[in-house]
Amino acid sequence: MKKLKFINSLEESYNELRYKTSWPTRGQVVKSALIVMVAAAIIALVVLVMDQISEGVMKLLYHI
Numbered sequence: 001m002k003k004l005k006f007i008n009s010l011e012e013s014y015n016e017l018r019y020k021t022s023w024p025t026r027g028q029v030v031k032s033a034l035i036v037m038v039a040a041a042i043i044a045l046v047v048l049v050m051d052q053i054s055e056g057v058m059k060l061l062y063h064i
Contacts, residue, residue: 024032
């Protein structure tokens with residue numbers, strides 16, 4: 001009985017993914033990926049600047 005429920009659940013999931021889900025176009029995926037890459041680069045630069053500033057402050061405090 002559990003096997004039938006599992007198979008039924010798989011069939012329902014497949015049908016929902018196949019017929020009820022709207023998938024993005026290739027262009028939308030590319031635009032989204034570019035936005036994510038740019039945002040990640042900006043965040044990385046901000047973290048780098050913060051790290052450099054904190055390193056400078058630590059050097060001033062500890063006279064290394």
